[in-house]
Amino acid sequence: MSSPPACPRAPASFPWRRAAAVLAALALSGCASLPDTRFLSDRYEEQSSHFRDAWGPLSEKRSAAIVAQLKRNNGDLDILDRQTVLEQQIGGSALVVGNKVTLLQDGPATYGAMFAALRAARDRIDIESYIIEDGEIGEKFAALLLERQSHGVQVNAIYDSVGTSGTGQPFFDRLRKAGIQVLEFNPVNPLHLKKAWAPNHRDHRKLLVVDGSIAFLGGINISNVYSSGSSIGHSGQAVDPTLGWRDTDVQIEGPVVAEFEKLFQDTWQKQGGKPLAGAGTPSPGAPRGQEIVRAVGSTPDDSFSLMYLTLISAITNAQKQVYITNAYFVPDPQLLGALLAAARRGVDVRLILPSQSDSAAAYLAGRSYYEELLEAGVKIYERRGSLLHVKTVIVDGVWSSVGSSNLDWRSAMDNDEVNAVILGRGFAAQMRAAYLKDMAASDAIELEAWRGRPLRARFKEAVARLWGPLL
Incomplete structure (x- = not known):
């Protein structure tokens, strides 16, 4: 079966004549609005940065010691102070210490780690x-999930109704019959809904949590398009399959x-899924490393997109570098303004974007x-020689x-998204190495x-x- 688009995009030949239908759907579903980010440039009163570990919130003394250690190891971390204060004011999860983070590039490496x-x-x-596609990769996942379910492991799965529209119901029926709990996110068919119909609200997350102790997230769907990994070849606007x-x-x-895990459970509950066996407030696992991580979940069910504010805050507070790689770059005025302002004050702002795309409309916009x-x-x-689908940011090397x-209106207003924010130079150095490798495989765009x-x-x-707000 052919693969559906990897993101909720307009197809390569955008159906301009159907624009009225699209606008009607948006009107029916309701349009979210972007938060006003002008307050991000305000000066905050100095506050303490708050952290937690496996046993709960840390004392102010220990939190202050962590910040001091970060500054000794990483240099001036004004971005840490300002970012922490901002996120504590607008809500969101805590900065959690004691984690191990492994960078995974492309499908083969990611799938190998997930299968293990x-x-x-x-x-x-x-x-x-x-997307959960019923091709070769999807079958490998299904076989593992069925095998684990047969050995007493409870498997719970959420898939998006639009993203997985190309996958036949027999694929999911087989999982259900084996005892796997399967939930369709925001069904396109109103008769299957358990909440108000909102056809433009999609679950764009890619999240796997195993035994509450290991999580995978990023841009990689369960799809055959990731089977071969990226390659260096010819470039051009048309997508080479x-x-x-x-x-x-x-x-x-x-x-x-x-x-x-909490983000997964919240989505399950909001979508009216049956009670999850053994569900409850997830207990933090034991420390596994030295990384400080914040889990950032965004949804139009909230009054604002936490990831949108987090990203613009990071760009607004940047002092040296902003390195961005993104598959779908259709910035709203506030994001565009933050990038322009950063560059004009001397910050080294770099964007790696696709040279070809599965969405001609987003690419051109x-x-x-x-x-x-x-x-x-x-x-x-x-980026040449591959179809770029990365969504990463590095700020000031920390x-x-x-x-x-994605860096578009849809991600900020209409999609459920999930991101990890990692603080510290160690992981950022790995990210920078991957960034420079991608940059070497890219063509620079010169102004003249x-x-x-x-x-x-x-x-x-x-x-x-x-059509930017619709892409």
Whole structure:
């Protein structure tokens, strides 16, 4: 069976004539709004940074000692202080110490690590994915889930109704018959709904939690498109189906996994799923490493997107570098303004974006912003030889984010997303190495050459930009 798009995108030949139908659906579902981020530039009164570990919140004295140690090891970490204060004010989960974070690049490495964790599962498996495809990769996952369920491991699965529309119901019926609890997120068919119909609200998360002790998250769906990994080859606007997909996940072990488990349980409950066996407030596991991690879950059910505010805060507070890799770049005015302001105050702002995409509309809309960004000093690179699907950010070599969130309106307003924010230079150095490798496999966009592109290309980009909030 052919693979559905890896993200909720307009297809390569965008159905412009159906725009009225799209707008009608948005009107029926209700439109979320982006939060006003102007307050991010305000000065905050100095506050203590708060942390927790496997046993609960840390004392102010121990939290202060952690910050002092971070500053000794990493240099001036004003971003840590300001970011922590901001996130404590707007809500969200705690900064959790004692975690081990492993960077996973592309499908083969990620699937290999996931399969190993699944085989070792002894109690519980929770899996949530925008796409669960019934191809070779999906069958491998299904076989492992069925095998573990038969050995007494309770398996719970959430899949998005739109993202997995190409997967036949027999695939999920087989899982259900074996005792696996399967939940369809926000069914397209209103007759299957257990809450108000909101057709534009999608579950874009990619999350796997095993035994409450290990979590995987990032941009990788359960799909055959990730089977070969990324490759270096020719470039061009048209998508070559033989190209590998370039993507990134993280494997996290330690007490912060309980925060990701909570996000899964919250989604299950909001979607009206049957009570989960053994569910309750997840208990943080034992320390496994030295990383400080925050679990960031965003949903339009909340009054604002926590990841959106977190990202713009990080960019606003950046002092040296902002390195971004993203598959779908259709920025709203506030995000665009934060990038422009950072570059103009001397921050080294770099964007690695696709040279080809499974969404021509998003690809063209993103390119319509290039000239303004280049004029402000932002460096732009387009990844060649693979289909870029990465969603990562590195700020000042100490603040890193990996997750499912794109830099577009849809992620900020309409999707459930999940990201991990990791503090510290050790993990950021790994992220930077991967970033530089991608940059070496990319073509730099030069301002003068870009200004000379054909009028036809400019027109397509301008038209696509008009549809930015829908992409």
